[in-house]
Amino acid sequence: MTPPARSSEAIPAGNDLLRGSIDLVVLSVLADEPLYGYAIIKRVESRSSGSIRLTPGVLYPLLHQLEQQKLLLSTWEMVVADGNDDASRGRKRKWYRLSAKGRRRLAKRIDGYRAFQSLIDSFLSQPKSEGG
Amino acid sequence: MKVRLDPTRRRRKSLVAPPPTDPNADDRIGAWLDVFVHLLHVPPAEREAIRNELESHLRERARDLMLRGRSETEAAQQAIDELGVTAELASRYDQNARTRYRRLLMHLSMFGLVAITGVIASIALLTQPTSSGTTPIHAFAEASLQDAPLPPLELSLMPDQSFRDFIDQVQAVNGVKLTIDYRDLIEAGIDPDDALNLHADAVSLEAALRLIEVSTAAQLAPIGWRFDGDRLTISTRERLDRQETELVSYDLRDVLRSIAAERYRSLLGDDEALDHATADVISLLQEMVAPNDWTENGGNLAKQQMVGTKLFVQAPRRMHEKIRWIIEDLAASVAHPAAMAPKSRPSGTPHAIGGGSSRSISGGGGGLHQSRAGAPPRSSRPASGVVPPSATSTP
Numbered sequence: 376m377t378p379p380a381r382s383s384e385a386i387p388a389g390n391d392l393l394r395g396s397i398d399l400v401v402l403s404v405l406a407d408e409p410l411y412g413y414a415i416i417k418r419v420e421s422r423s424s425g426s427i428r429l430t431p432g433v434l435y436p437l438l439h440q441l442e443q444q445k446l447l448l449s450t451w452e453m454v455v456a457d458g459n460d461d462a463s464r465g466r467k468r469k470w471y472r473l474s475a476k477g478r479r480r481l482a483k484r485i486d487g488y489r490a491f492q493s494l495i496d497s498f499l500s501q502p503k504s505e506g507g
Numbered sequence: 508m509k510v511r512l513d514p515t516r517r518r519r520k521s522l523v524a525p526p527p528t529d530p531n532a533d534d535r536i537g538a539w540l541d542v543f544v545h546l547l548h549v550p551p552a553e554r555e556a557i558r559n560e561l562e563s564h565l566r567e568r569a570r571d572l573m574l575r576g577r578s579e580t581e582a583a584q585q586a587i588d589e590l591g592v593t594a595e596l597a598s599r600y601d602q603n604a605r606t607r608y609r610r611l612l613m614h615l616s617m618f619g620l621v622a623i624t625g626v627i628a629s630i631a632l633l634t635q636p637t638s639s640g641t642t643p644i645h646a647f648a649e650a651s652l653q654d655a656p657l658p659p660l661e662l663s664l665m666p667d668q669s670f671r672d673f674i675d676q677v678q679a680v681n682g683v684k685l686t687i688d689y690r691d692l693i694e695a696g697i698d699p700d701d702a703l704n705l706h707a708d709a710v711s712l713e714a715a716l717r718l719i720e721v722s723t724a725a726q727l728a729p730i731g732w733r734f735d736g737d738r739l740t741i742s743t744r745e746r747l748d749r750q751e752t753e754l755v756s757y758d759l760r761d762v763l764r765s766i767a768a769e770r771y772r773s774l775l776g777d778d779e780a781l782d783h784a785t786a787d788v789i790s791l792l793q794e795m796v797a798p799n800d801w802t803e804n805g806g807n808l809a810k811q812q813m814v815g816t817k818l819f820v821q822a823p824r825r826m827h828e829k830i831r832w833i834i835e836d837l838a839a840s841v842a843h844p845a846a847m848a849p850k851s852r853p854s855g856t857p858h859a860i861g862g863g864s865s866r867s868i869s870g871g872g873g874g875l876h877q878s879r880a881g882a883p884p885r886s887s888r889p890a891s892g893v894v895p896p897s898a899t900s901t902p
Contacts, residue, residue: 413564431564432591436599439557443603454563466566467559 393427397437399488400427402473402481405447409472412438438471446477535583536565539593546597557600561590660712664705670719671699677712677739688742695730695743696723716741748800748808748823755827757834759788760816765841785813788837796829797822 393400404410404418415438416429441447454466473481544558565586572582590596660680664673670692678685689699697719705718720730731744740747763784770787771780789811793801800808800822809822820830 411563412560413567430591431561431568431589432596432599435557435561435564436596436603439600440603451559466563468563469556469560 396488397429397433398441399481399484400429401434401437401441402446402477402484405471405473406478406481409450409470411452411468411470415471441477442471444476445474446480447471448474448477535580535587536562536569539587540565543593543597546594548601565590661709662712662715663709664703664707664715664718666704666706667702668705669700669702670697673703673715673719674699674741684738686738686740688740688746691743691746692730692741697730745808748825751824752808752821753824753827754819754821755830757818757820757830758816759785759818759834761841762788762834762837763816766837781816785816788834789813789818792820792830792833795833797826800826 400419401415404415404422410418412431412435416431416434419427419429438447442449448471450470450472452468452470454468540558540562543561544554547554547557549557565583568586568589569579569582572585573579577585660677660683662673662676662680668676674685674687677683692699703719703722705722707715707718710718716730716732729744731742731747733740733747763781766784766787767777767780771783774780775783792811793804797806797809798804800806802810809820809826811818811820811822813819820827822830
């Protein structure tokens with residue numbers, strides 16, 4: 376997948392368009408491989424070339440919610456050591472992966488998103504002089 | 508499981524020694540987490556899991572920031588600040604828990620809460636003190652909100668029997684007049700001609716309907732019924748609810764004044780105190796009475812509008828019974844106890860609240876007045892422990 380061209384400004388997490396699609400973004404990155412919260416933030420930022428920066432204050436409650444809805448499954452990992460960072464030893468990390476229900480939900484969300492996008496596109500492509 | 512996140516970053520980390528840890532620096536992250544978890548209203552195990560996850564995030568993030576040159580204290584503070592306002596973050600988690608709790612309540616109410624609450628209410632009534640002057644146990648019987656009692660039929664379900672066959676059996680056993688809303692039942696997931704694949708001997712009509720509900724998609728749109736002693740109507744509960752939606756006004760004047768005075772007036776002005784009291788009462792009703800059905804909670808059956816000290820609620824009849832009970836209970840705490848007790852209440856009978864249209868509960872006027880537009884009120888239900896006040900019909 377080709378990452379989008381880097382935009383001059385990041386889309387703030389509070390942006391209305393993004394706010395309605397954050398779950399779609401999170402489910403999509405988890406469809407590729409299991410990740411933990413901070414890694415999701417970095418992955419989204421890198422895949423959007425820095426355009427989308429998920430704030431942890433939004434992401435973690437969302438992960439909690441998606442897990443409660445059984446869309447995500449989680450496992451805890453005891454961090455042995457991160458590089459030469461001894462302080463990380465013994466810390467717990469929560470890894471998330473998509474459940475079967477989560478995959479079905481993602482497919483449904485993608486269909487819904489595409490249908491919505493195509494509907495909006497149909498307005499945007501209308502000639503200005505129509506009916507005139 | 509192989510996870511590669513950012514190889515470049517990983518290499519750099521291994522080459523660059525982490526900044527030295529300041530032994531005198533406060534553990535800001537630990538202190539913040541201690542405060543944060545106290546704001547959470549979730550079960551202890553969940554609280555611990557949330558804490559562990561956020562701690563992992565904060566320490567990893569702080570470490571990244573330290574690698575970019577921030578001091579330990581600055582890095583910890585920035586990582587915390589990035590989480591946003593602490594109380595807002597806690598409320599997002601709480602919102603998840605509330606949603607889950609509501610779902611649980613919805614499922615419980617479908618499958619068992621009704622029976623459990625009925626038993627509890629019965630025990631409460633049986634253990635009610637009977638001596639004059641004692642306070643009766645004041646409990647709302649959820650069972651009274653359920654569908655009307657069905658004729659006492661004993662039925663059998665066979666695996667190859669369809670819903671239509673079942674209905675024929677009901678008619679054959681008792682000759683009861685039936686109205687079946689097949690269109691709604693189909694939408695609820697019951698195909699009248701599909702085999703039910705159920706086997707049960709000698710079950711009551713209610714038990715049979717519950718079995719059908721649980722074994723079909725009708726769990727999502729529960730079956731409802733009404734039996735008026737002559738005719739049995741079976742449809743979805745939502746359809747029956749809609750048919751029985753009533754607009755009722757509740758006069759909360761005294762209740763609101765009392766709550767405002769007790770809880771807020773020492774801190775706020777009169778108007779603001781009243782606003783807070785109003786919000787408290789509405790929040791109580793929307794949390795306790797069919798939370799999923801209020802439009803404010805994402806439902807589509809009940810809505811409310813406050814005008815001055817009058818609360819207008821448009822909702823199914825079953826919800827009004829519980830709303831009325833809660834408001835009466837609040838009003839009872841406002842009213843003077845002497846004004847509450849019916850003068851000729853026989854020893855051992857349930858305590859009656861209200862009892863007349865536009866009746867004032869407190870001695871000084873106000874109290875609970877009701878008027879309603881729509882169907883007449885259900886008959887009193889002494890078994891519930893509460894006799895609802897009669898309402899004034901509004902044409």
